[in-house]
Amino acid sequence: MKASDRIVKSIKSILKSFVPYNLGVKIRGGWQKFMGFYYRGNNVYCPYCGQSFKRMLPGGMEYKVIEERDIVGGGYRDNIVCPRCYSTDRDRLIYLYLNHKTSVFSQPIKLLHIAPEGPVRALLRKYNNIEYYTGDKFTEGYNDYYYDRDIIQMDITDIQYEDESFDAIICNHVLEHILNDRLAMSEIYRVMKPGGWAVLQVPIARSLEKGLEIETKSNKEREDLFGQFDHVRLYGLDYPKRLEQAGFKVNILNPAREQWPFDLKKYAINEEENLYVAQKL
Numbered sequence: 291m292k293a294s295d296r297i298v299k300s301i302k303s304i305l306k307s308f309v310p311y312n313l314g315v316k317i318r319g320g321w322q323k324f325m326g327f328y329y330r331g332n333n334v335y336c337p338y339c340g341q342s343f344k345r346m347l348p349g350g351m352e353y354k355v356i357e358e359r360d361i362v363g364g365g366y367r368d369n370i371v372c373p374r375c376y377s378t379d380r381d382r383l384i385y386l387y388l389n390h391k392t393s394v395f396s397q398p399i400k401l402l403h404i405a406p407e408g409p410v411r412a413l414l415r416k417y418n419n420i421e422y423y424t425g426d427k428f429t430e431g432y433n434d435y436y437y438d439r440d441i442i443q444m445d446i447t448d449i450q451y452e453d454e455s456f457d458a459i460i461c462n463h464v465l466e467h468i469l470n471d472r473l474a475m476s477e478i479y480r481v482m483k484p485g486g487w488a489v490l491q492v493p494i495a496r497s498l499e500k501g502l503e504i505e506t507k508s509n510k511e512r513e514d515l516f517g518q519f520d521h522v523r524l525y526g527l528d529y530p531k532r533l534e535q536a537g538f539k540v541n542i543l544n545p546a547r548e549q550w551p552f553d554l555k556k557y558a559i560n561e562e563e564n565l566y567v568a569q570k571l
């Protein structure tokens with residue numbers, strides 16, 4: 291983490307300690323409205339807030355390992371974060387998948403969203419055909435105004451729902467935080483109905499044939515090794531195989547390569563990022 295990022299982080303945590311939650315949510319909302327107005331334009335479009343902007347905000351953290359290991363979708367990048375609703379390039383990629391490849395927005399569906407991204411959650415909740423469940427494991431450092439208070443506590447390695455409960459599961463950028471990710475994968479498989487699907491995005495190091503897992507308790511070491519202080523491994527090109535070992539059939543999709551009928555530049559997605567969709571047959 292850069293020194294400036296650390297300073298911003300500590301200012302935020304000091305503010306959070308005395309600004310009441312509801313007031314914090316309001317201040318954040320006001321700031322986002324202002325930013326949305328300030329950046330208004332016609333170059334990029336965010337499907338979550340339905341607004342167009344001259345560009346997205348930069349985002350991501352700068353770590354050496356991200357370049358060294360060729361980690362897709364990591365590192366500091368320009369044109370990433372929606373100024374109005376804070377959707378990221380990853381979130382907009384998910385939208386393109388949901389819109390183009392699923393019937394989430396039109397057919398009755400029971401969907402579990404694990405560690406929900408705010409803009410994605412807000413959009414899915416608007417649809418009456420979606421029976422929407424959401425859970426997260428709250429730990430220190432994850433008490434941001436970004437999170438709703440009605441998200442239920444969930445341990446992904448011990449999901450509290452019965453077998454074959456859900457038609458669809460969205461669980462993005464979670465597995466790299468989980469020590470026993472194989473157990474998490476088998477839990478996702480267990481609660482999924484046959485014929486169901488899950489979007490299971492993780493950072494992938496394209497330089498690694500096989501994922502990297504080194505046990506360490508040091509945040510600094512994890513930053514250096516995996517690109518983030520709270521990641522416990524770095525997935526490599528064998529990630530789909532790991533999902534297959536949990537029982538899934540894995541489809542790897544890429545909107546740019548497959549020429550999906552969207553102006554991808556307009557959505558400001560990372561065209562290098564693949565979608566990993568796991569199916570239970």
Ligand SMILES: [Zn+2]
Nearest residue numbers: 336339372375
């Ligand atoms: Zn937006």
